[in-house]
Amino acid sequence: MPDLLLELFSEEIPARMQRRAAEDLKKLITGGLVDAGLTYEGAREFATPRRLALSITGLAASSPDISEERKGPRVGAPEKALQGFLRGAGLSSIEEATVQTDPKKGDFYVAIINKPGRKAEDIIAELVPDVVRKFPWPKSQKWGQAGEGALRWVRPLHSILCTLSVEGEGSEVVPFTVESIESSDKTQGHRFHGKEDFAVKRFDDYVAGLKERKVVLDLDERKEIILNDAKTLAFAQGLELVEDMGLLEEVGGLVEWPVVLMGEFEQAFLDMPDEVIQTSIREHQKCFVLKDAKTGKLANKFVLVSNLIAPDDGKTIVAGNQKVVRARLSDAKFFWETDLKTGLETRLYKLDSMVFHEKLGTQSERVERLIALSEALAPTVGADKALAARAAKLAKADLVTDMVFEFTELQGLMGRYYALALNEDPKVADAIEMHYKPQGPSDVVPTEPVSISVALADKLDLLTGFWAIDEKPTGSKDPFALRRAALGVIRILVDNDIRLPLQAIFATARPGFEQGDDLLSFFADRLSVYLRDKGARHDLLDAVFALGGQDDIVMIAKRVEALGSFLASDDGANLLAGYRRAANILRAEEKKSGTSFEGVIEGAHLHEPEEVALASAIEKARIAAADAVEAEDFAGAMSALATLRAPVDAFFEKVLVNDERAEVRENRLKMLTQIRATTRTVADFSKIAG
Template sequence: MRKENLLIELGTEELPPKALKTLAQAFADNMQAGLESADLAFDNIQWYASPRRLAVKVQAVDEKQLDKEVEKRGPAVSAAFDAEGNPTKAAEGWARSNGISVDQATRLATDKGEWLLHVASVSGQSLESLLEDIVETALKKLPIPKAMRWGNSRIQFIRPVHTLCLLYGDQLLQGSVLGLSSSRTIMGHRFHGQASFELQHADDYLAQLEKHYVVADYTARQEIIKQQLQDAASKEDGVVELEQDLLDEVTALVEWPVVLVANFEDEFLEVPKEALIYTMKGDQKYFPMLDKNGDLKSRFLFVSNIESKDPTQVIQGNEKVIRPRLADARFFFETDKKSSLESRINSLESVLFQKQLGTLADKSRRISKLAEKIAAQIGTNEKQAARAGLLSKTDLMTEMVMEFPDVQGVMGMHYAKNDGEDDVVANALNEQYMPRFAGDQLPESLVSCAVALADKLDTLVGIFGIGQLPKGDKDPFALRRAAIGILRITVELKLPVDLAKLVGDTFTLLEDKISNSDTQEQVIDFILGRFRTWYQEQGVEVDVIQAVLSRRPTSPADFDARINGVKQFKLLPSAQALAAANKRVANILDKNGVSEDFEINTSLLTEEPEKRLASEIQRIQAEVTPLLEKADYEAVLLCLSQFADSIDAFFDNVMVMAEDEAVKNNRLALLLKLRQLFLKVADISLLKYE
């Protein structure tokens, strides 16, 4: 069968840059699903995307479906013929629908009876006849939030479409998609070369486009941009910040990338670099350069979509555009410095945090009180934590943050230092939001940790308290992120805090506003529930997580220590047998309703294996007690692994359910003691082995 490479390209108006990569990947995925559903074999599929095109190239796709035989079952033989053996109307109708007579049908014998059967030979359809529907379906499934219409047509797509190319090797396949008939026409660069050209072969797509100043391969185009940026920065003796989101967006804005260097006046460097960087990245899609000390340079990089004969004109144009934005930032900065953060506290009364939970002023006062309590628990300066908490939201009332919301916190830090606040307090205003995203850095000081925890806890307890729990993917207050932030700060920095106390203290501050009576338990369970995803992402097995989660330790650092202990325990040679034994013990205790802790009566221990087990329980309990106090759970479980032989001997030689009630209860008490020792770390009966 003939196999050729298939090219499908849509030429469009400029596509949304932030959505381009997602659209292109979805198009390729949908095309793959469509071809597979149509039973058209191919080797692999590659997507291409630029501002004015979406394309896929399918390697070695079959020209047509394979022929196949299809079994079409008819009525049961008992219903297909009457008493005289003549075909019934049901049989004749079925035969006609299959283009045969009843006597041409074969029989299918099954355990449930015999049936008429027709084995039909179905010729495979051609790729050309199937492709139009496959492409249409793939496009309809694209994640397009809002489609648009153009001209007089009622056809809708994310942007107007001008060309459609369906090439199978050198053959133009006929088809119509989004109101366009397939042609060989491919649009070139908007400003360079020819406006369009005719493509003769699918394999020439990338090379021909490059001749017309279009790098259609998104990944290759991004690599070109990265290399040009790094080379240009190196020549300037600087370092370029290659933020992936910005790099993705710029890659989606250009078809023929050319990196140029521009500059702005040094006087703007008096403004905190974060505000200038935000302006350059967010508004203009420029790449700031830092010197080797991490300070902002007055030179920046930008990516042009044209290869100008006079790049000076392009550079000057971009310098002219950025200057007013930097001037705005400088004006806001100088204006804001005239009023202290402390003087802005009252203005927080005018901004609502949440209708039932009060204003930002209310939230700031709660954060201050809670941060002070947390500071006492983790052994840091309580006054500094309280001060930072009180000022934590004041920078939201500055001109700079109102104009550039992403610099909240960091501008609070700069303004606090300008006001003469302690550096620890000032830094806490920035670090209160850490970690801002997955993998972000954590607060550096304990005071900052206290404020960051207080802010996140206040939001969690408050929102849960008014019954607005996150549902599905809806989480408007970013409660999941807040919970993960609490876990990362407490676990990675090994802070000696307990969620039950933290949540309880927060609840007390919010109690007059809370209507949900289950708030505290729900918040603790919600935070602990984040552990499952967090550890799974680190490769920890679900049964290990569940073994610890079942004990519900509310100290995050302690939870982490238990996870690490159980992970190591599971690798021990005796672990599988001990897990099975614990499961057996748990079942026996549950079946007999044993939950209270009874003392073991040594005079009732008559069998040698039960005496040995009782002795080992006493000895090992003495060994693990100091280890438990140090939360050295790995060592605790290593000690408990010594039980392996004595437990086996006990179950092999001792009848737990003895006829003598006192003896039976004594043996159950022995098993309960054993079980409780393991449960001090985790429920290892939940560990699973293949």
Template sequence: MDPKTQPLLIELGTEELPVKALPGLAQAFFDGVIAALEKRGIAVERGDARPLYTPRRLAVLLPGVALEQPEQASEVFGPYLNVALDAEGKPTRALEGFAAKAGVDWTQLQKTSDNKGERFVHRAVKPGVLTIDLLPDVLREAAAAIPVPKPMRWGGNDYGFARPVHWLVLLFGKQVVPAELLGAKSDRMSQGHRFEHDKPVWLSQPEDYVEFLRGARVLVDPDERRARIVAEVEAAARQVGSDARVTDDNLEQVVCLTEWPKAVLCSFEPAFLTVPQEALIETMEVNQKFFPVLRDGKLTQYFIGVANIESRDESEVRKGYERVIRPRFSDAKFFFDEDLKQGLASMGGGLKSVTYQAKLGTVADKVQRVAALAETIAREVGVDPAQARRAAELAKNDLQSRMVNEFPELQGIAGRHYALAAGEPKEIALAIDESYQPRFAGDDIALSPVGKVLAIAERLDTLAGGFAAGLKPTGNKDPFALRRNALGLARTVIESGFDIGIPSLLAKANENLAAKNVQADAGEIYDFILDRLRGYYADKGVPATHFNAVAELKPASLYDFDTRLDAIGQFATLPEAEALAAANKRINNILKKADIEIPHAVDRALLGDPAEAALAEAVEAAIGDTDDALHHHDYVKVLGRLAQLRPQVDAFFDGVMVNVDDPKIRANRLALLRLLAARFGAVAAIEHLSA
């Protein structure tokens, strides 16, 4: 260790902190301490230091912090000479006042110059303050910077925090730094596990912290707790030849609920397995923070709870976990059984009395609009229209089920189970579930053909209806989740390879709204969808210039948009790309400024210059070579062939004047350039690739 540094430990002991907020609170405290130290010029050796925390503590452990600040240089500017000195060169009151404030005689001041002239300046160097004397302020500043949305107050105090504070450890090296924060005075005494180690933990130095707390049955490192939880949960699942379902969200919450985690294998009655496993998993993970146990992807009768104690009688802990889960499972089974008695088809009757949106009618109205769209889309992509319509007509029925009323997250999932129970074809049942995909960022799109069609139809109607009802997103407000729906629509179309015209389908969706006397601008909605794609492609590493080159053309098919974008990406790697992009930019500027009528064809008799004749011949050949590829959307081949025109394009601009006095020759040359630009423009506006 550097003799000019000491390790620093700060631990703020509290009552149980909010689970979901805990990592953020710990990170903010950690960042705040480092920021406060660096603000004061105190060097910090962070190493691999990171926030340490448990439900009852926030801690910062830094391996090396400088013993003192470096020297503090200051520079304070005073009055200009014409104000500071009188005609005889003696100090004025302004200069004397400045010197007095600096604590020196005016003759000790230095001079400096700026663009306004010469002025006095006081420069001084002070020795750095000892870090130990600054740490109380560092602590208070870091604590004040922690974002606590709803501070609690306790004991009649006028201050608050996320939870009441009970102890404070502040060690710099082996020395306790005197300080007070939120009613707690600093000490070297930490606290172990509430139940398994009820004695204070004496810390001689910061380096002992993690090990001594571990001895007191507290794992202060969240990474260590996380690894232990995963290892124990997986080991428990292996006892019954299965695998534990460990999601990131559930794992993080258990990490924030425990200090000394211990996995306990539990079970429930097999009769509950007749309930859709998604409902049981939802109950286990969301309500109880248990880990379901699956075999080959199917839920078993086992689950794993994680206790915050290593009990002498684990069977009692097991009984407790099994007891709390049984009522929730019983409710789920009751809801499921009652829904099966009613049947999915009959549930749809209730949708006529459920308002979807005031201007757009009921959910039943939306179902009919989506069904009509699904039938149209199905015909275009080669999917059975009857199945698409049937899936759309049943897709919202489960909203009237008892199961979805209790578990809203099971929309579509419950419908799939009820459809299968009612004897509907599996394609229709699966589509009911998949119509909600992607449900969240990063989720997969629908996989089945009917599911893809229904997902697209659903989002088209939602977008058209949202815009027609005046619900276009503004700022952070997006009540109908139109941004998410636009991206979900685009992803489904592109990733499915459906070459369908979105503007025409939006127009169809708009027609379906006529009965409600509301209308949307299909063009505005399509622009909105393209804007969502900007972020989608940026996440894939596509440069904005490439996106803009295609977006300017607004291809009606999003799949075609993607195909063009891929071609632009390949074209941009060619050595000819930059020069041709620049030439295309120049051509477009010339054409925009043209003040004469440009003919549609090039007159070969007017091609007097060898360079323009060569370009005309090359362009004509390239157009002939790319007609078929353009028709079949083989844009890579088109741009690859056009890239071969660079020598002729360079020669033309090097040796030919376009805007000559002779109007016929000028118009003919403009026609040639427009022909070239049009063929490039048939793929993308490649001028965007030019810096």
């Protein structure tokens, strides 16, 4: 079985696009081969700055012959129907069809269409050009000939290598042309260390030939080289690498032959926050920072990755990078010192001209809302009201600092640094940074009360505001990260065990808010996702929400957790079965009679020991469960329900509900109604699946 090797060689592909592009190439080619009837054993995709490559092993030599039977019209059908059948089946006359007989429908025509298999090289020669022309780059430009037929590619495409090889039988080029580019068995190595063409027979030759010419094909291998060499270089200096996986992925996509070097900058720059230094060096020069192995403090050295083996061992490259790093850090130091002199509060007027959203006003207007809402939330979360208001007032001030204007990802963090430097209360400074959090499922959650109050205010103002102007998430689109905001509220409340009635706080956040039920439903969906990630079942959440009036996230989560534990027990599973039996009987009887069976159980109509015992158990369980729920002891409420398990089982085993005596029958139906009502003390069991 042959192996396919495909390489698309171009000018530099942006690092952020490489891995996805390689995956797309694999998906499109393998998908096209399978659709054409070619199976294969394995496929691997690769990317370097100048090439996408794909290796497919164990490819079928040809697609199988296919015989297809296509049913046509009845014998004697109108000529128009016959002609349509002939065209669709590819027949020249009706005599080429066969006639089959159906006992019910009579005789009808059938065409037997034989499709011979195709050689793999023919399929590939047709597939690859189509994939290249339609390749889904996020951004692309026209190259080659002018006009509508011009090839669109991310950068100019120079060559295409495409070979089929069989072990021990050599290899051959799969011939095709994309615009003016003809496929071949040749490629190039490194731009400076191996730019001459060389021929390739199969994948092993390709990888070895590239490595000889200073190209490491595998992105993950390049990343590993960079990481290991950087750690080794740092260790030799008594330092540790500050790992940055996002930067490592990007740098791995910038080089084909990674050469790790070390540079340094002036000690005076270390007066700035570590995050400023790291961000400046990472964003401007794509370099890694280092820290002292003993103190954990940032060192005045950095690691850079070159794509070149320099004759002077990289001295010129290091000097050039040092020069740029010094210039960028000088800019950052200027921003830092200017911001400190200017302060935060004196910049607040600039928020007047910063639009938050055209329908929701400026950032200044938003800050006023955050102050009011943070003050309202403060008593609930145990925060000092004045500190909460102060933190809310300064929360967005760093958006108009020079540093955050340069590095937007430092918003909040720089506000904390500036607040501490200007002698604000540490709780205020902490809240300025933490009010944006959590920003994802693995991000930290605020725990200090002042931070909690401002973080909740920020997210609830965001949600109620966009709900009020009908800018809600739709499908996969969520441009204002409202799902993240709702999940952030949920995590803050649950992790800190904070009781907060959402409907009331919606109205506080935005007076006159009329979309409370819809927004609460949105929270229910997010809570469902959150609890599912923790192992809870979505139907249990439905069972709790079905009770109505449920807008306390912490209590809902506790109910769901207790309900899940209860149903996982034998008592819970058996009581659920008993509930369903009772509910099914009631449903049928209520439909038949057109009435419900509410009311007090009549002691005079209790005759069997089992129904006497059940009536007593229901009353005790109802009171105990209600008291437990009132005390927010949901585990206790479940324990109260568990006492019903044995008497319910005994009742259904020994007692006939549909007794001939009407008053006895009605009394027993009232008992089943009481069972249903008692379970609703903790959840609507009708919503529970399984």
